[in-house]
Amino acid sequence: MAVRKLGVLTSGGDCPGLNAVIRAIAHHAVSNYGWELWGIAYATQGLRQRQAIAIYPHSFDRQGPDPLLCSGGTILGSINRGDTLAQQAEILAGYADLGLDALIGIGGDGSLAILQQLARAGGWQFIGIPKTIDNDVAFTERAIGFDTAIHTVAEALLNLGSTAASHDRIMIAEVMGRQSGHLALHGGIAGGADVILLPEIPYRLPELCHYLQQLRDRWQRRYAVIAIAEGTHHPPEVDRSHAGLGEQLAHAIAAHDARLEARVTVLGHVQRGGQPVASDRLLAAQMGYAAVERIAAGASGEMMAWQGGRVVGVALDSVCLHSPTLVDPHSALVDTAAGLGIFLGDRNLAPWRGSACPTH
Structure with a gap:
């Protein structure tokens, strides 16, 4: 199915670089593919409550450098708690009501596991991007926020x-x-x-x-x-x-x-907290771009991973099975x-x- 409306959300504990990922997704998805990009407020809570805002390239940088590139936290808000079975049903209904064709979720291993389960139950096209200051998500050498x-x-x-x-x-x-x-x-x-x-x-x-x-x-x-x-x-x-x-x-x-x-x-x-360092901003740009490319290619159930100096897609089920990775x-x-x-x-x-x- 052709993508027209793409959703993006941030889930779990915040970290520097989340806004830079959102920015990269907006620039590539909207400018190059002509899709609509909708930011989901407060992760699955936003899906449940049908809370979404349209995101456009250059919405914040008309008077100077884009604050999304260098600001900490997440403009979409986040939660780090699970959902009841009744709430999960409402999340699936909310996704359908918002008319989303695909979703990119930015989270740690726990958040990505929850989103993967929801995507499977709802038949969503879903791509994950790893973020955690613990850097313990399997199959990726770096996660958003770790370097900062x-x-x-x-x-x-x-x-x-x-x-x-x-x-x-x-x-x-x-x-x-x-x-x-x-x-x-x-x-x-x-x-x-x-x-x-x-x-x-x-x-x-x-x-x-x-x-x-x-x-x-x-x-x-x-x-x-x-x-x-x-x-x-x-x-x-x-x-x-x-x-x-x-x-x-x-x-x-x-x-x-x-x-x-x-x-x-x-x-x-x-x-x-704090501004993401340059390496986190670079990682955010590459992972955001790669996630849009995988959506365009029809991929689903993958996480973007940094391996050997480039971004690759790995199966989310394997990521969830092997996380967290220890020292x-x-x-x-x-x-x-x-x-x-x-x-x-x-x-x-x-x-x-x-x-x-x-x-x-």
Whole structure:
């Protein structure tokens, strides 16, 4: 069936680069194919409530650079909750009432799985684009928002390092990543962290404290910066009565060695905000363009993936089956971190069994 009306929505937690994807889709779909582009407000909620706005190229850049290219968040709004069976039926009816011929959804693995199920139930033509600051969607080396989040985390760690040095303290930064530690690993290396703790690699408290003591005694480094992913598992000797992963670690370090004073900063949702960096804007342009091309070719049930320097289409069912992808404790990047002298825990204790899909 020929496409006349194309829908686009953003789903799940926001991140930088979403608006740049919408912009790319608008330029290609409307200018080159002559389709109508309708932005669906608040993901599946907008389908259920029949809330859609027409999007045109150059709607925002007539007086200067296009803010869609460089603004964070999403102009369409987003939600990160599921739908009841009754709501799902209304979503399918809403899609039909809006008269959409195809849909592009921008989301993480959970959102894309939900949209894929709806598309199958409703017979929609559907293409997904991956976005997540966790960078744990299978079969793609990069997802929208990840590079900007790396920059945000790295800058925060550098800033924490300067205040840590001024007061001879240990600064602990909690980084997002409940299941995977890609953001903490990349941001930690780029931000000069001395310690990076990940969900994928166990650590022992005595070894961590010995490392911090060695920084002081051998290298005369009286401060340190620790990046800890929020999904990291503490060893049994860490007292969990304190609120927060970072606070638990700070108290455990101080209890082990009174010289090691630690303070905690939870980076939180600042990691989701801000202007997308150039590499995220480039990825958004390429994925938005490629998604329109796949719609024009009649493809459905695919996700746009970045592999080997180009965008390819991969089966969404396979993506959902293999996500989330975790940090390989023996990957080249982890080897690099270890080679730089960063404490990562004990990789030999990591229960890693490999992965059938491309990793990062």
